[in-house]
Amino acid sequence: MTTQSDRPPRWPGAGGWRGRLGLLRSMAIYWRPGRQRGLRRLYRGLVPPGALVFDVGAHLGDRTLAFAGLGARVVALEPQPSLYAWLRRRLGSHPAVMLRPEAVGAAPGTAELAVSRANPTVSTLAHDWRRGIGAANPTFRGVTWEDRIRVPVTTLDALIAEHGRPAFCKVDVEGYEAEVLAGLSEPLPALSFEFVQGSVDVARACVEQLGALGDYRYNVVIGEGRRFHYADWLDAGALMEALHGELADASSGDVYARRAVAR
Structure with missing residues (x-):
């Protein structure tokens, strides 16, 4: 049975038929019935009740709602x-939710966001990534970024100074993940960042930055799945081998990192 929290809410207009169609397409993916239950199951071990969570690149808010549903x-x-x-x-x-109309990067200021009308959830600040990803990953070959807007940018360090250190931070910013982590100067207990085949160098940069902050172990969720791919969490070397090897056919997904427990 579909619960009220699983139903997509009424959609506000976004201007232009392509923008409306793009949002409707995204809603069909991110607000389909049953997805909230799966997301809460995925995050339950990473987000304890009462914890603080940063959702960087909240998009349509499905994961924001899942975090709040766990008591965060x-x-x-x-x-x-x-x-x-x-x-x-x-x-x-x-x-339990505070919304902020900002991007996150390596330094505070403003930046140019390239907006895809037909695929709004793949709008990006990563301009080199945008120019090359269509040739490297078939999933992006039909994507165009027609519009440019200036947006405010903050950093993870600034957010921590204002709100405190989060127990978990989700980063999904279409090729800009390493820039987001470059604005972090202390280890977090757990976080996730998107990976896209054709730009695994971004994932490598993220892993290197996390390794400079602390000792982490990694797991992967493929695509929009809601279960971890590996029964045992991997070290950084094994993760990168997997992204270049057995996971090379996965168009995209999320890498999860959690600090190793000292023995």
Whole structure:
């Protein structure tokens, strides 16, 4: 049975038929029935009740809602105006959620966001990534980024100074993940970042940055799945071997990192 929290809310207009169609397509993926239950199951071991979570690249807010459903306090950041309007309508009154219309990067300031009208959840600050990913990954060959807007940028360090250290941080920013982690100067208990085949160098940079902060172990969720791929968590070397080897056919997914427990 579909619960109320699993149903997609009413959609606010985004301007232009391609933008509306793009949001509707994304809603069909991220707000399909049953997805919330699977997300809460995935994150339960990483997000204890009462924890603080940063959702960097909140998009349509499905993971923000899952974190809040586990009893977490969530700071959700989304710089794209149409998606932020959706978040305001869907989650703006949620007592455990704070919404911020900002991107996250290596330094505070502003940056140019390239916006895809037909695929709004793949809008990006990573301009070199955007120019090359279509040739490297067939999933992106039909994607175009027609619009450019200036957006405010903060850092993970600045967010920690304001809100405290999160127990978990989700980073999904279409090729800009390493820039987000470059703005972090202390280890976090756990986090995730997206990987995309054709730009595994971004994942490598993320792993190197995390390794400079602490000793982490890694796991993978392929695509929009909601289960970890490996029964045992991997060290950094084994993760990179997997991304170049047995996971090379996976178009995209998320790498999860958690600090190793000292023995």
